[in-house]
Amino acid sequence: MDKNRTSTVPIVPKQYRLPFFMLVSCFALWGLLNNMTDNLVPAFSKIFMINASESAGVQISFYGAYAVLAIFASILLEEFSYKAGVLIGLGFYMIGALCYIPAAIGQSFDIYLVAIFVLAGGLSILETTCNPFVLSMGSQETSVRRLNFAQAFNPIGSLTGIFLAKYFILAHLNDADMDTRKAMDPEQLNAIVSDELFWVCVPYVGLVAIAAVIWFFFCRYKSDDESVPTQENTQPLSSKLGRLGLCVAFILIPFLFQYYSTFEFSMVQQILIMMIGPIAFLLIMPDYRCQLMKLVKLPRYFCGVVAQFFYVGVQIAVWTWTIKYIMSVFPGMQEAAASNYYIFSIVLFIACRAITTALMKKFNPANMMSLFAIAGILCCLGTMYLPKEISVWTLVGISGCMSLMFPTIYGIALRGLGSEVKLGAAGLIMAILGGAVITPYMGSFIDNTTVKNQVAYFESIDRPLIAQAEAADSRKSVSGAMLALYKMSEANPAGGEEQAKAAAKFQKNLDTFLSLHTLDGEAFDQAAKSLPGCSGLKPEELAAFKANLDRLPAPAGREQQIQQFSLIPALTTLSGNQAEVLGNLISDPLDMKQFQTAQENFVEKAVRSSFFIPIICFAVVLIYGFFFRNTHLKKEEDAPAQA
Secondary structure: OOHHHHHHOOOOOHHHHHHHHHHHHHHHHHHHHHHHHHOHHHHHHHHOOOOHHHHOHHHHHHHHHHHHHHHHHHHHHHHOOHHHHHHHHHHHHHHHHHOHHHHHHHOOHHHHHHHHHHHHHHHHHHHHHHHHHHHHOOOHHHHHHHHHHHHOHHHHHHHHHHHHHHHHHHHHOOOOOHHHHHHOOHHHHHHHHHHHHHHHHHHHHHHHHHHHHHHHHHHHOOOOOOOOOOOOOOOOHHHHHHHHHHHHHHHHHHHHHHHHOOOOOOHHHHHHHHHHHHHHHHHHOHHHHHHHHHHHOOHHHHHHHHHHHHHHHHHHHHHHHHHHHHHHHOOOOOHHHHHHHHHHHHHHHHHHHHHHHHHOOOOOHHHHHHHHHHHHHHHHHHHHHOOHHHHHHHHHHHHHHHOOHHHHHHHHHHOOOHHHHHHHHHHHHHHHHHHHHHHHHHHHHHHHHHHHHHHHHHHHOOOHHHHHHHHHHHHHOHHHHHHHHHHHHHHOOOOOHHHHHHHHHHHHHHHHHHHHHHOOHHHHHHHHHOOOOOOOOOHHHHHHHHHHHHHOOOOOOHHHHHHHHHOHHHHOOOOOOHHHHHHHHOOOOOOHHHHHHHHHHHHHHHHHHOOHHHHHHHHHHHHHHHHOOOHHHOOOOOOOOOO
16 A cells, blocks of 8 residues: 555545534544443442442343344344434434433333343444444545544543442542341332432433434435445345344343343353343354354454454453552542542543544554554553552553554454445444453452452461451451441540441340340341341351351450450351361451551552453453455455445
């Protein structure tokens, strides 16, 4: 390719600029909604008083919709057009957002999950449509630059979503915790929940107005106008609708299976099961099966999907754990202060994407991506091993390294696919599933490493059984938190109303715990479930709790009572005579201050060491960029199919 010619070809030809501008608004819209929806997990946990596994339903609905409806979107594009994809994607979003209203009125978490699924389905259709639509608006020589330019507006939307969530949703959450809410009378609780859900609805419903403007623009835009690429589909309308209907039927089958199944599935398992239906549809339809086989056999595309999976995984994982990392290296820092580093990361991401888009006028995009992947690996190493004052900035630097990767991988993978470009776009959007896989894996690694460090610490002072107990407590930590609150109030008896409430709350729970020795059957189960961290105990865990509690000796004093209470989670997991031995050991209480200091070090080490996972992800992107670095130089015979 002639570099001088490339530098003179406009990124967006004049005749495409108006529809391109409207498409760019969609890029900002889904970035905004992605980041705003992340905040619904902690918000719904508090509002609906549900545990972590139940609140994870938000992520299942969100990522499940992305994974499932990407294929539906590709069928929609194949049967109709890019314009139809934009209209239906925006329509899904508006319907999903408006469903927040009945969900708020009925205070129904289940309706919210349906609304989130429909909303995220609309975003999936939009992403599957808009990315190849942008690629088709002009010369292939500038397609990667054009997509990078459009994608530059996505993090701007993300940053806007952070502020909307902070000031509309999180700022209006009542300070009352779960125990306080449970003790409220129904009318008082209903008033609080109604107000909180109203503010959850405000930003989502408000954005419907923006979506409606874009929808009406594309609805009125003449599809046969030469300023927008078009392609005729000669099949009758009934045939097109029939194929779409069959695709929807295949999508629904896995949902029905999970709804009526008695098995419990993890979030990733549920999403993978959802994907079975649309993939099965592709395989039974001869023309789509043929396209799918061609794509699988094309290394540039198949490897691009893999690279995109790891890239999206590293992006969501790093941004998810940024605040936790900052708080772990600076113990005592509040979440609001730590979130400033997250905002710095997004701003750097935006700036670097703008800079790299301009540099692609002169440099090979794949080579630039490989160089940034190397820089990302170096930043991860700095985050793992450099002093904390420097490591927090290498963590921020990771976001700059990620800035050009998504659109560059996308453009390289789809270049020259011809008629398979629409189905190919769906595969790259489904790769967003990487965020649902790698992020929880990184979190699990942090938790498990923390527990291992705790066990090693206790073994070093010859307390192996207490090591198991405290390790178990780290996973449910409510008991430990209550213990810390009580000790704080004891140390500062004049510490004010909040400390007095903390002491009273602890005393109430401690009295309940001590009364368990006198209870049996259903009375024991109810009392045990009222304790911190025990509301979700299963029958077999309650039985183990009862058996182990009976083995403990009667506490001789206040310290032993408190120490036994702090080990509640362990009493649901230990077996045999371990609990009895444990009871004898706790007569010599732990140095809690020493343990707290050690615990802070455990968490910091675990979070730092978890960044080997982003290193692996960056390495995959580096390899992809290296092996397909000459793709943009080759003159492809087939241009992307246009609609």
